[in-house]
Amino acid sequence: MGNRFTDKLQRFHDLGDDGAAALVAATSRPRKFAPKRDLIREGDRPGPVFVMLDGWAVRYKILPNGLRQVLAYLMPGDCCDLHVGLLAEMDHSIQTITRADVATIDRIEMDVILDHHRGVAKAMYLAQLVDEGTMRAWITSMGRRSSIERVAHLMCELYIRARAIGLTTEMSFELPLSQLLLADSLGMTPVHLNRVLRELRRTGAMTLKRGSLLIEQPDLLVQIAGFDENYLHRRLRRAA
Template identity: 80%
Template sequence: MENRFIDKLHGFGPLSDEDVAALKAATSKPRNVAGRRDLIREGDRPGPVFVVLEGWACRYKILPNGTRQVLAFLMPGDACDLHIGLLAEMDHSIQTITPALVATIDRTEMDELMDRRPGIAKAMYVAQLVDEGTMRAWITSMGRRTSIERVAHLMCELYLRARNIGLTDEPELALPLSQLLLADSLGMTPVHLNRVLKELRVSGAMILQRGSLLVADPGKLVQIAGFDENYLHRRLRRAA
């Protein structure tokens, strides 16, 4: 069975056969989780490390007025919260977007893996740094990019991340994110987002409809977004 978690870590550094065997064992008993189910909620005591093997999930916070801010999208191969166990409680929630296959690695087992296997530890740390780089890119978008730049930048990111893990090698990507979910990640209303998506469609850069993203003109979309992929650190993948 394909294990995108191992594939992702392999892209961040060399893993020995023993490293791969240990990671396979640690993720050998995944469970099926229905879509729109919380894996863990804000205020809960941190538990195991969640590894998304199939499907999509997101991090989010609910504000006192009931509105939601999506903080990150998780794709197959992504792991959640390497060091969150050091805290007393979760400061955000994690929810599946689609039906997902999720493995859980006990905190003690993860600590032992990283202590005994430096190759795994290095790859996990790099993966965490890439997650932090992605968060900085989102903060920059929310603070300084215009609405159309913000939407275009997120589409570039999601498409590139999906292509990196083999979800697509075509201009089109199955994107299981509703406009409401996208709006909550972009700090926009659904009505405003719909206007921006129409503007991007008219420009010929991209089309988003019915759970599918078509990057019609990659150069134009990148130009609109001012997109620079360096925060995803794909150079590490190419060098590995």
């Protein structure tokens, strides 16, 4: 009865039948986007809330010198900040990676839903807290993890997130990310990333090839990454 968006939120907090229905209705007219299409750009005035019903996207920034930094991945079910409409302008851009189905929820409608369905509001606040935790984990990776640890850590994160929404099969999953994109996510050059991937393959921990990741030794990968999934807050507060 739901879609990937409500399925994700439902795992955070009970939306209630009417809450879920309201969200489904609000996202019932998704638009299809080709790969590498900007949904919104830095400097634009924020519009509606974007909801990824299918496909992947990235948040990113371009520096004056043309370098790009990826800030976050949006996977099916993810959405952007619910209150983003309060801002005068975007401080980053959002672009599709793959073909994608993207719904938009008007700011007013979003407010109405949040006001009338406390379960939806709680679930969305939790989703936002997880996104923030993820940003903190990225800052930590960039600042204090070696390049091999950083790569391993991101792969662990993406695997856990993909698994949570049913995109994994055994120890592998579709990962539609080019090495260029990964390099821009991890603050390294594509050349160096390529060498790090080779090293991870050599250790037997994982193999990334065009479009999919195979995790051969999960324990080893987790150990290399120093991965602790607490920041994804999959353990929820009881009696919230």
